[in-house]
Amino acid sequence: MESSITKIAVNSLIVLAILLVGASIVPTLMKENGSMPDTNQNITDIETTTSSTTDVVDIPVNTSTSTSASTTVVKKLTDETWTWVKTDGENDIVVTPKNISAFTITLNATGTINGTTDCNNFFGTYKLETNELTFGPLGATKMFCENSQENDFMNILQKVTEYSISEDNNLILKSASGTMMFR
Numbered sequence: 001m002e003s004s005i006t007k008i009a010v011n012s013l014i015v016l017a018i019l020l021v022g023a024s025i026v027p028t029l030m031k032e033n034g035s036m037p038d039t040n041q042n043i044t045d046i047e048t049t050t051s052s053t054t055d056v057v058d059i060p061v062n063t064s065t066s067t068s069a070s071t072t073v074v075k076k077l078t079d080e081t082w083t084w085v086k087t088d089g090e091n092d093i094v095v096t097p098k099n100i101s102a103f104t105i106t107l108n109a110t111g112t113i114n115g116t117t118d119c120n121n122f123f124g125t126y127k128l129e130t131n132e133l134t135f136g137p138l139g140a141t142k143m144f145c146e147n148s149q150e151n152d153f154m155n156i157l158q159k160v161t162e163y164s165i166s167e168d169n170n171l172i173l174k175s176a177s178g179t180m181m182f183r
Contacts, residue, residue: 082182089178119145
């Protein structure tokens, strides 16, 4: 009996180590294979009247006027944690999270995504071009949680094809299955 418990504990530690090591080396391997952007890119908050460079993934969201000149205030899409507010789905069905603070996504400037649900953490990659946003395969921890909204959230998230930032600074992710709103 004691050896069975020991084997289970050792196997659990091995699985945990594989998950932790795998999550930390995936971005490195992907960069070496050319499927991730260069992490040395200069991606910063900016204030300009136009946003024409292709290396910047920031998006203009508000126009404010000062006494000296009009400037566009840019909110960073990357390296911000966005919290899921609702999904407007097919047939006018609106889905809201039971626990709003549980569902988050963070798009890292390195081309990786990580986030949380009401049950697990997830991670993966994304591709960003103009208004188009797609997610690569997403991995997740595998805890079971009764009455979780995780499957609904993840299914729509993986089908996202485009994004925008609303005038009130909400992140809007669109797919054929619905429109997700994050704050």
